[in-house]
Amino acid sequence: xxxxxxxxxxxxxxxxxxxxxxxxxxxxxxxxxxxxxxxxxxxxxxxxxxxxxxxxxxxxxxxxxxxxxxxxxxxxxxxxxxxxxxxxxxxxxxxxxxxxxxxxxxxxxxxxxxxxxxxxxxxxxxxxxxxxxxxxxxxxxxxxxxxxxxxxxxxxxxxxxxxxxxxxxxxxxxxxxxxxxxxxxxxxxxxxxxxxxxxxxxxxxxxxxxxxxxxxxxxxxxxxxxxxxxxxxxxxxxxxxxxxxxxxxxxxxxxxxxxxxxxxxxxxxxxxxxxxxx
Numbered sequence: 001x002x003x004x005x006x007x008x009x010x011x012x013x014x015x016x017x018x019x020x021x022x023x024x025x026x027x028x029x030x031x032x033x034x035x036x037x038x039x040x041x042x043x044x045x046x047x048x049x050x051x052x053x054x055x056x057x058x059x060x061x062x063x064x065x066x067x068x069x070x071x072x073x074x075x076x077x078x079x080x081x082x083x084x085x086x087x088x089x090x091x092x093x094x095x096x097x098x099x100x101x102x103x104x105x106x107x108x109x110x111x112x113x114x115x116x117x118x119x120x121x122x123x124x125x126x127x128x129x130x131x132x133x134x135x136x137x138x139x140x141x142x143x144x145x146x147x148x149x150x151x152x153x154x155x156x157x158x159x160x161x162x163x164x165x166x167x168x169x170x171x172x173x174x175x176x177x178x179x180x181x182x183x184x185x186x187x188x189x190x191x192x193x194x195x196x197x198x199x200x201x202x203x204x205x206x207x208x209x210x211x212x213x214x215x216x217x218x219x220x221x222x223x224x225x226x227x228x229x230x231x232x233x234x235x236x237x238x239x240x241x242x243x244x245x246x247x248x249x250x251x252x253x254x255x256x257x258x259x260x261x262x263x264x265x266x267x268x269x270x271x272x273x274x275x276x277x278x
Contacts, residue, residue: 001025002145005054007074008064008094009040012116015123016064016093016149018043023148028054055083060145061090067233068096075104084109089138091146093130095167095234097241098160101133105159112138113162114146117169123149130154131169133162167241170234175255176210177231181220182258194219224259231259 006029009017020027021044029045030053031037037047048054051074055061061084063074071094074080081104084090089110092101096115105111113133122128128150132139139155146153156165180198187197198215201207214223235256242249249256 002059003057004028004145005051005056005058005061006030006045006064007051007054007062008066008070009036009045010064010066011120012093012123013062013064014039014043015120016062017045019123019126019149020145021045025145025148028056028058030054050079052079052083055080055085055088057085058088059085060088060142062093063091064093066094068094068100068237070094071096071100071104075100075109076107081107081109089142091142095170095237096163097237098163098167099241099244101163102160110134110138111159112142113159115162115166116150117166127151131156131162131165133157133159133165164241167234167238170231171238171249171252171256173210174231174235174259175252176208177214177220177224177227178255178257178259180211180214181224182255184220 001024003026004020006013006017006020006027009029009031017027017029017040027045029040029047030051031040031047031049037049040047061080063071065071065074071092075090075092087110089112090104091112091114092104093114093116098113101111101113111134114130117129117131118127126147126149130146130150130153132146132153132155135158136155139153143153156162184194184197187194195218198211198218198220202211202215213227214220217223217226239249241247
């Protein structure tokens with residue numbers, strides 16, 4: 001059993017807390033409201049108001065907030081760095097900037113840079129993918145904790161590498177969506193029904209998770225709308241990171257631009273009442 005602190009028990013974080021408790025770990029989780037703390041208590045966690053309280057005496061502290069800015073608020077701008085026990089590790093599951101993770105580590109904190117791929121259903125099944133950036137000893141020390149909800153846990157390099165791999169993963173996923181949207185446009189010009197176009201290639205060499213997601217919604221535009229909140233923030237970080245390093249997105253850029261166009265086109269159709277989710 002490990003003592004785990006937790007911040008960010010929302011859509012992704014709450015099922016992580018549930019799995020950690022079920023695995024026998026003692027979890028102290030941050031809840032900002034009475035209602036949120038009540039939910040956490042019902043899951044078997046000790047609910048507290050402040051990250052500093054959640055960090056007391058822990059072996060590891062897990063952060064699963066939404067944005068890079070929120071990671072900075074929790075890990076750098078709060079009392080967390082001073083409250084963490086000296087031998088505790090900080091696990092960051094949020095997709096954020098590699099620079100932010102390195103900045104946290106520069107404070108003398110043992111960091112596992114651990115962005116994830118998957119959703120709440122993957123957490124519930126114990127099959128969330130973790131891209132683990134950190135030294136080998138830290139990865140192995142935390143593997144039994146992460147195994148409560150994650151498999152595989154993939155070591156990808158030092159702190160910062162986890163974020164870089166996740167950002168590239170999301171850039172590829174987003175570019176694939178842009179290409180699928182372009183294929184849909186071409187299909188319409190060739191007289192191919194979109195539902196057929198989304199389903200049939202999934203049984204061939206063009207199969208991908210992006211294509212499967214679009215096929216499950218029956219529309220590339222609908223799927224793009226559903227995931228836009230998540231992919232937009234990550235693509236923005238990819239662009240900022242690449243610009244800061246003088247790197248090029250290259251052939252990824254036109255595919256990302258195609259996604260932007262497809263999203264605007266779908267939004268226009270929804271607004272016109274021609275293509276809704278009802």
